[in-house]
Amino acid sequence: MAQSTDQSTVTQPQLKPGWDGIVSDWSSDQRSFKTASWHKAMMWIFLLSDTFVFGTFLLSYMTARMSTAIPWPNPSEVFALHVGGINFPLLLIAIMTFVLISSSGTMVMAVNYGYRKNRKMTVLFLLVTAFLGATFVGMQAFEWTKLISEGVRPWGNPWGASQFGASFFMITGFHGTHVTLGVIFLLIVARKVWRGDYDVGRRGFFTSRRGQYESVEVMGLYWHFVDLVWVFIFAFFYLW
């Protein structure tokens, strides 16, 4: 698909102010989003749909937490890490959040170098992003192990409402799955960049569409979304 390579020819129409302008812009000829390729438009719309998935998960969790008659376990004690004789509340989560947010930064660098067609740097930053993502998942596995060893189960826990464990494993598990899939796709994209697929427009194995550097950016959209979702999970699950 060779589209959207040359967007400079698109003249910006003179729009009326207010709703008329918005409507005529949206409903304009051929394309509604003049600068978005098909990939990018599809990823945005998918992320909108996925937002509703996570939003529903979080709302359900909040409903459970607010309506339960049994007290909710105190997150700053449950998620504390015992280091050197002192309890650090939320220490592990702080590190995990730091790692994941940093990976958004490296992702941006990868996108930047991708558009400069700097293959080596793009691959480097993609791999760093994937590494940070994998680190996040690894720390999450550690956190799960720790909680499970302390007796937290989806159907109950030693400290209070059983919905604590259920919501925790479901939401962080669903998010962790997203991160894991993201890492896998980061590695796939990194391999394609390394092999020069996007320089020569090599065809995809399944889709037989020509590769292009924009895929790095579309990958980045997904990655930033996963990070953003984590911020909300962090705020609503750990800080509340």
Place this chain on the structure above:
Amino acid sequence: MADATPQAVDNIPPAEVPEVELYHPKSWWTKYVFSQDAKVIAIQYSGTAIAIGLVALVLSWLIRLQLGFPGTFDFITPEAYYQFITMHGMIMVVYLLTALFLGGFGNYLIPLMVGARDMVFPYVNMLSFWVYLLAVLVLVASFFAPGGPTGAGWTLYPPQAITSGTPGGQQAGILLMLASLMLFIVGFTMGGLNYVVTVLQARTRGMTLMRMPLTVWGIFTATVMALLAFPALFVACVMMLFDRLLGTSFFMPALVEFGEQLEYGGGSPILFQHLFWFFGHPEVYIVALPAFGIVSDLISTHARKNIFGYRMMVWAIVGIGALSFIVWAHHMYVSGMDPYFGFFFATTTLIIAVPTAIKVYNWVLTLWRGDIHLSLPMLFAIGFIVTFVNGGLTGLFLGNVVVDVPLSDTMFVVAHFHMVMGVAPIMVIFGAIYHWYPKMTGRMLNEAMGQFHFWVTFVGAYAIFFPMHYVGLVGVPRRYHELGDATFVTDSLHSLNAFISVAALIVGFAQVVFMFNLFWSLRYGKESGGNPWRATTLEWQTPETPPIHGNFGKDLPIVYRWAYDYSVPDAPDDYLAQNDPWPQKAPASEAAS
């Protein structure tokens, strides 16, 4: 008319959307089975949906046999009856109507109507169908699983859905149901992203959004809604699956079953209802909006008149789509919610009647003084308007809290939603099939069989559902296997039930005639030519009928006008196709092709 100048088409903007690199199939398998062509996928979707719909049709016969002649059929036990109503509802709403409108008509019509060669991501589109097929197979598998399919009712309300008193509750039934729904959602998302991006980003030159046929508007808006509403069902399925498999208590309160305290506690069944209806109410319009769009095109084409109030029609579609996300709790008036909460949802529910009424008035005004051809699509379109108005009016009863409370969970509700989202959209589906069959096959459907099909279906649907309102008003509850000896159940009520059942059987058999017609006309139907209805939209202007892979010839069509230029004064014909530059001349490249 005389001032046709060669330069007059210069106002057509240059192409922004480059040609798609089409995937060309190399073997029979990739051409007809694992096809990436949206038209083949559309037919696969439709065939699968209709096939599973026939199962649901047979289930409805069994339901009516039990209700009309209780005690006569031994094999319809209470458990089996619950399984029948559950599977009938779920199949009809999700696996037939949603899949047929969006997967079937959406795939076939969107690329053709907006002037695209194919969907934007054909490979993903192909996956969408195969995942849908898998979902259907999992659903069918539940009929053969030990304990049979789930009998929880199509709403799957917990806690009863996963307790042992409900058929399939502690067996495979509910698990397969939930798994199938999740697969359906995954498959639908892949297709839905395609439909949305194709409409937004891959239109041909001159095709602004406000020139699109209303069919595309309806399918597009419904798809966007589905992408936002299905997540709620997906999450509800995940949580119920965990409740059933892992022993979590998202939806399960502490409860005693057969004198035994279950392990559950602290969950909220109401939460499930909110999640389910946050999906469930938009779902009504996911089914209705494509029908609204298609019927607008059918009426305009077969009355040879432009649609009345096109812009308002578009805004009404979008407005209904947006409003339908804030009315869901009107399904839950009897769940014990705060009356003020109910008042809010009653208000929004009544507000949604405004854009809906606009649409109905506009259809009628389009017919007014039109050159009405009583062809089969037109008959079904008129049948749709009548049944839809009827079902909509009973919606006013059920939307008001105080009126709904006594009517809730009676056969009145059953009559209402069958009228408004069962019969009405099905009418449009039939009309649409009679309308587009010539484009899909090159042959007309048989007229005599079609007339028989229409009149039996239309009159029969009234014979079934009109008396059912009365049955409900008397107080007969829905989902009851047998009425027993209650004093309000009179002999005349029993004969009314028997009458409804006989009507249902007859209407069901009329659909068999329709199915036969589909196959018979494939071979023996009258040859239709490329544009038998003399319609304006782009799918009728393709060089080949049925359209081949890539849809249009060498050049994509250029659109000069909206989709409703019928009976234009001074025009050479009584319709002007969307790619007809009259009164200007076509540019050289167009004229050559």
